[in-house]
Amino acid sequence: MPVIEVKHLKKQFKSVRKQKGLKGAVKGLFRPEKKIVTAVDDISFSIERGEIVGYIGPNGAGKSTTVKMMSGILRPTSGEILVNGISPVKDRKAVVKHLGVVFGQRTQLYWDLRLGESFELLKRIYDVPDEVYSENMAMMDEILDLKSIVDTPVRQLSLGQRMRGDLAAAMLHSPDVLFLDEPTIGLDVDAKHAIRRFIKEINETRKTTIILTTHDLGDIQELCKRIIIINKGVVIEDGSLDELIDRIAPYRQLVIDFYTEQHIEHPNAEIVSCEGSRTVYRFMKNEISAAALIEYIGGKAKIKDIRLEEASIDDIIRVAYSGGSTE
Amino acid sequence: MKAYIYVAKMRIQTMMAYRVHVWTFLIMQCLLMAAVGFFWRAVYGGTEAAHGVSGDMMITYTVVSMLMSSLYYMGVEDRIADAVKSGSIATDMIKPINLFTLYFAEDIGNIIFNLFFSTIPMFIVALIIFGLPVPASTEHFWLFLASFVLGYGINWTFSATFALLAFSAIDLGPVFSIKYHFVNMLSGSIIPLWFFPEWLRNALYFLPFVYMYQEPLSIYIGKYTPEECLIKLGIQAVWFAGLMVVFAFAQNRATRRVLVQGG
Known part of the structure; x- marks a missing residue:
């Protein structure tokens, strides 16, 4: 049974069209011109346990929107999503319990407090038993070197350190599915390397299913056997990287x-x-x-x-x- | 439950990180309290009582009202507005917890923090300037406490429902600030309703605001007999339950339409 199944997913937003000039701005104040934007048009795929899938596409292709729908944040306009057999639309909490999500452009860590506090909170939120918690922390510390940053307030961490913290936060409860939305964005070579090593390691040792969106093709080359390419809200390629190379070049x-x-x-x-x-x-x-x-x-x-x-x-x-x- | 307690604890720690904000807020509140207190003293002058309330009772009313307002801190509004505006709502929603219980837990943290860093210091300042704000009787004090808790419930539920607007309109501008002053005015927190024109006063009794400040405070200063107080508590409970139903319905609708800003 596939871990993730997405069928004919569609998401439309209503957005207010900004009108030109001062006259337009005034008009917009009273009678906003609404238009419907289709972020995701028709996306279907299914992912088996233990796969690392690169989910790529140009900016605005609908990658993040798909990830947000799969994690129960956004509601699809139509179509079906099943994660571990559960629909995030019907039961968000049940889905996210076994899900880890990292958004490269934001953090789930508490900005003003030491990093360890965020971990302690997540331990309680997911009800992680003490042994599992210390086991996970030890495993992640080895690759992500958490001990050196755990007592630093999150706002004082560098981007690379923060991303390590965010990855650890997403994996504390040993989720079996991990969504990584641009996890290496803006990172230096060393930090990227550590993060790729971590992704590889958890995939190998824990059979964690991983969906990775990225613009860094190094991530794809190093991590993903399979890639799904989307553009303008539809899937345009879905297959192994080698196959794609053979076909296109x-x-x-x-x-x-x-x-x-x-x-x-x-x-x-x-x-x-x-x-x-x-x-x-x-x-x-x-x-x-x-x-x-x-x-x-x-x-x-x-x-x-x-x-x-x-x-x-x-x-x-x-x-x-x-x-x-x-x- | 463990998680929510930890959230409250973390909230207290976070507040501690903003010391300048804490002290300036405290000074501002003390100044306002003194100003309103002296205003009533001047207004009453030689007058014994107005609307069955003496000058001393009015000062007690003011002091307790200010202490209440420091505990009625509604973090939920800014919390939801910021989360929607910045898109950080996404990181709240990837956790297997109820969003609004999370925000409520944070506000409990805010209350505990404010109790120590706002309410108690203000109480001491009030003690020095105006003396002890004595309740009408011990019985009235306990009834007030119950009324205060219900008032908090009404206030929080109302604010949380109002904050749901943020889910559909990205930028609310000064809407919360307008609402804050509106509530302050209509709840009798600064000027009790018995000084309002009769038609307005009667109308306001059909809105929930008086049950946030005016009624608990009237119980404290002994404007009602204990039996009347119980009726007031009953009305508060009905308002609270009603607002809860509205909130439950509205939050269900709002979270369906959540928009997440940015990448």
């Missing part, structure tokens, strides 16, 4: 510097450019391997230097986004 480029000007052709490789002693080939991964191609060319002329270029994940995602919008 099945080619590689081989840049070869010869000692002299050469023009060597191969039936499986297209010559993209040939300037001076440098030749750039493009070939399909499934038609010929890079090694075979190099060996063939090397047999014909002496090679000085080679470089193999792969389509970057950024390019792939960009193609996926624009592909979705031109359809």
